[in-house]
Amino acid sequence: MHALQRNYWAVRDYLSPVLKESKFKEHGRITPEEFVAAGDFLTYKFPVWTWEKGDASKARDYLPTEKQYLVTRGVPCLRRAASLAYTDADEDAERLLSFAEGSAASGAGDEWVETHTGRTSVRDSADNAGVIDDIPDLDGPSDSATNAMAKMSLASGGNAPAGGDTPDLDEIPDMEEELEEADEATAAPPKVPPKGTAAIDSESSRANLLQVRTYDVMITYDKFYQTPAIWLLGYDENGTPLRPPQIFEDVPADHAFKTVTIEPFMHSTSLQAALVHPCKHASVMKKIIERMNNSVIEDQRKSGTSSPKDKDSKKKWSLKRLASGTKDDKSAATGEEEEVEGIRVDYYLVVFLKFIASIVPTIEVDSTTSF
Amino acid sequence: MTSEPQIVQFTPFSSLVQPSFWHSLTKLKIDVLKLSQDEVPVTASYAAGRSVTDRETGQDVALGCNLILGGDAFEKTAQVPPHSVKCVGTLKNYNTIEEFKDADKPALFNKLADEMWDEISSAKDASDVSEILNRFLLITFADLKKYRYYYWFAFPAFAAKPAWTLDPSGWQGVESTFTQEALSNIQSQITTSTNTPAFFVLLSNANDPSRFEIHPLSSLESLSDQDITVGFIDPSAHSDHPGWPLRNLLAFLASRFRTRFTTPGSQHLKVRVLCWRDTEAVPVSGKWKSRLGTVSLSQSQSTLSRPSAVGWEKNPQGKLAPRLADLAPMMDPARLADQAV
Numbered sequence: 001m002h003a004l005q006r007n008y009w010a011v012r013d014y015l016s017p018v019l020k021e022s023k024f025k026e027h028g029r030i031t032p033e034e035f036v037a038a039g040d041f042l043t044y045k046f047p048v049w050t051w052e053k054g055d056a057s058k059a060r061d062y063l064p065t066e067k068q069y070l071v072t073r074g075v076p077c078l079r080r081a082a083s084l085a086y087t088d089a090d091e092d093a094e095r096l097l098s099f100a101e102g103s104a105a106s107g108a109g110d111e112w113v114e115t116h117t118g119r120t121s122v123r124d125s126a127d128n129a130g131v132i133d134d135i136p137d138l139d140g141p142s143d144s145a146t147n148a149m150a151k152m153s154l155a156s157g158g159n160a161p162a163g164g165d166t167p168d169l170d171e172i173p174d175m176e177e178e179l180e181e182a183d184e185a186t187a188a189p190p191k192v193p194p195k196g197t198a199a200i201d202s203e204s205s206r207a208n209l210l211q212v213r214t215y216d217v218m219i220t221y222d223k224f225y226q227t228p229a230i231w232l233l234g235y236d237e238n239g240t241p242l243r244p245p246q247i248f249e250d251v252p253a254d255h256a257f258k259t260v261t262i263e264p265f266m267h268s269t270s271l272q273a274a275l276v277h278p279c280k281h282a283s284v285m286k287k288i289i290e291r292m293n294n295s296v297i298e299d300q301r302k303s304g305t306s307s308p309k310d311k312d313s314k315k316k317w318s319l320k321r322l323a324s325g326t327k328d329d330k331s332a333a334t335g336e337e338e339e340v341e342g343i344r345v346d347y348y349l350v351v352f353l354k355f356i357a358s359i360v361p362t363i364e365v366d367s368t369t370s371f
Numbered sequence: 372m373t374s375e376p377q378i379v380q381f382t383p384f385s386s387l388v389q390p391s392f393w394h395s396l397t398k399l400k401i402d403v404l405k406l407s408q409d410e411v412p413v414t415a416s417y418a419a420g421r422s423v424t425d426r427e428t429g430q431d432v433a434l435g436c437n438l439i440l441g442g443d444a445f446e447k448t449a450q451v452p453p454h455s456v457k458c459v460g461t462l463k464n465y466n467t468i469e470e471f472k473d474a475d476k477p478a479l480f481n482k483l484a485d486e487m488w489d490e491i492s493s494a495k496d497a498s499d500v501s502e503i504l505n506r507f508l509l510i511t512f513a514d515l516k517k518y519r520y521y522y523w524f525a526f527p528a529f530a531a532k533p534a535w536t537l538d539p540s541g542w543q544g545v546e547s548t549f550t551q552e553a554l555s556n557i558q559s560q561i562t563t564s565t566n567t568p569a570f571f572v573l574l575s576n577a578n579d580p581s582r583f584e585i586h587p588l589s590s591l592e593s594l595s596d597q598d599i600t601v602g603f604i605d606p607s608a609h610s611d612h613p614g615w616p617l618r619n620l621l622a623f624l625a626s627r628f629r630t631r632f633t634t635p636g637s638q639h640l641k642v643r644v645l646c647w648r649d650t651e652a653v654p655v656s657g658k659w660k661s662r663l664g665t666v667s668l669s670q671s672q673s674t675l676s677r678p679s680a681v682g683w684e685k686n687p688q689g690k691l692a693p694r695l696a697d698l699a700p701m702m703d704p705a706r707l708a709d710q711a712v
Binding site: 050073074214216233237238239241270 | 385386387388389390391394397418421423425432434435437439442452453454562686687694695696697698700701702
């Protein structure tokens with residue numbers, strides 16, 4: 001059944017046209033060109049991110065061959081999602097629902113959503129001044145919600161850890177057989193414990209409480225949904241790849257198996273990775289972008305450093321910039337100015353990472369906190 | 372207070388093998404190696420050690436001292452990630468689990484260690500020294516039907532006898548010695564060079580003593596400057612323990628440049644070491660992670676013969692035993708189908 005669905009997705013992806021026109025302000029979607037522009041900006045500002053070309057046979061022709069997807073390696077993940085502690089979970093959960101489903105659900109959420117869709121700036125920004133301050137708000141609801149869900153859920157969040165961490169039974173005898181010979185083999189290494197390993201292990205914090213997992217995070221461009229998509233590949237503290245149930249420990253329960261599933265990675269012939277399914281990304285991104293955009297306009301009005309612009313002129317402006325194709329230089333040069341001029345498409349991935357950070361709160365994908 | 376001088380302790384490498392490496396190994400085994408058990412060169416990399424601040428407790432948590440093997444490890448032109456140091460190692464893949472178990476590991480290890488020591492002690496040019504000092508050995512058995520990969524790394528390092536000791540001042544933050552400006556300058560020199568230098572020599576500029584310049588290790592042969600700092604990209608993030616590469620660097624210095632680092636009138640080798648850990652963005656807070664310390668070695672024995680080497684990686688249980696990467700959950704079509712429901 002799943003294979004069928006996956007094939008359907010593949011065909012759909014193949015058939016769907018490449019988005020040509022910039023839609024990022026209206027729909028939260030971006031064109032491949034904008035994806036590259038935003039990716040260039042991300043890699044420039046945050047060198048932990050790099051472009052990869054992936055498997056040649058899987059290269060997408062609407063992206064440059066050297067810039068097929070973005071990757072950052074060794075993203076730390078200190079805690080499991082279920083261990084996050086929150087308060088007022090129920091109330092927040094309602095907000096999340098409305099957040100995810102557009103304007104469908106509860107009161108609090110509706111209000112939040114409508115304020116932004118309905119009008120331009122003033123009250124919004126007054127409530128949440130500043131671009132950065134908005135972000136915790138977005139994180140908050142979903143985190144708390146996930147916690148609420150994790151508590152209720154019996155299956156995925158709770159049981160997995162116990163099974164996941166113990167090594168396979170047939171693994172152990174093999175290792176012990178090996179052990180004797182190994183001791184002989186490395187007669188010198190008994191020196192190692194005093195010199196390093198033992199001392200460090202006991203001192204380091206991972207011996208106490210934390211299991212620091214690391215993740216390789218990939219951002220690909222999803223042609224059908226016209227948004228970036230996030231892929232996760234995890235390792236435990238010993239560098240062993242995580243199994244799917246272990247990865248789902250880092251995904252809040254209401255996302256695991258639904259928004260986050262294990263899929264074949266689209267730029268490799270054989271690799272499997274956890275995909276945060278991008279079907280809702282566009283609408284969420286639209287909301288976040290509007291929100292940030294509005295507060296930027298508000299800031300600008302308050303400070304009065306330059307004349308306010310309305311949305312249309314800004315859209316044209318960002319389009320024009322795109323056509324000119326010089327994002328990198330300019331973004332490098334005009335550090336402060338761009339804040340005043342509203343959200344640019346270059347920022348898309350920076351914003352996107354903040355949104356992803358709310359889906360997988362314990363994985364520190366958002367290294368962009370200086371923004 | 373005359374306490375015993377503290378012995379320098381090094382954080383050993385811990386291997387991090389990306390699943391894509393196992394995919395590449397599978398391909399190589401089926402298409403190229405077949406039943407051959409010959410040694411194959413592989414490329415790995417390590418980057419400066421990172422630590423992350425725990426948002427709940429505010430503590431700095433050190434991340435692993437990782438040597439990373441990726442999917443392109445078998446390619447001759449393997450690209451290492453930016454700001455990473457390339458290491459070349461040897462992979463030996465066995466056809467059966469029995470052969471893997473019965474492999475003559477000491478022989479393999481000693482062969483590699485001998486090679487390394489030959490190059491360290493020979494009078495050859497020191498320019499490619501990073502390639503020599505950062506070698507590793509990897510033995511594997513790939514159970515292709517079950518998607519299981521048994522593997523064991525060794526990172527040979529030469530043990531000094533007696534051990535290197537740390538000055539009483541210990542490992543210090545770099546701010547106490549260098550100005551912010553000098554640090555930024557050093558960082559930009561490290562990050563802008565096309566190949567991140569694994570090891571380097573830090574010298575103050577003749578005209579402007581507050582500025583520092585990075586020179587390759589080979590320049591030690593011609594330098595007469597007394598105030599030399601030897602630096603390396605430190606994969607460890609642990610504040611009191613530099614990373615594994617320093618061990619071989621010190622062995623190299625003690626062997627090749629013994630007289631340069633010997634303080635006149637004493638029997639001690641003294642080396643000022645910079646553990647460089649700031650290859651990523653300039654710290655906003657001005658908090659640098661790099662460490663500086665002075666280590667010394669009492670010069671009692673000659674080092675003509677190869678010192679003993681250590682470095683087999685321990686498994687997660689802390690035993691000297693191979694590790695297992697079980698990729699069945701991520702590769703086995705049957706398991707994937709189960710999981711996807």
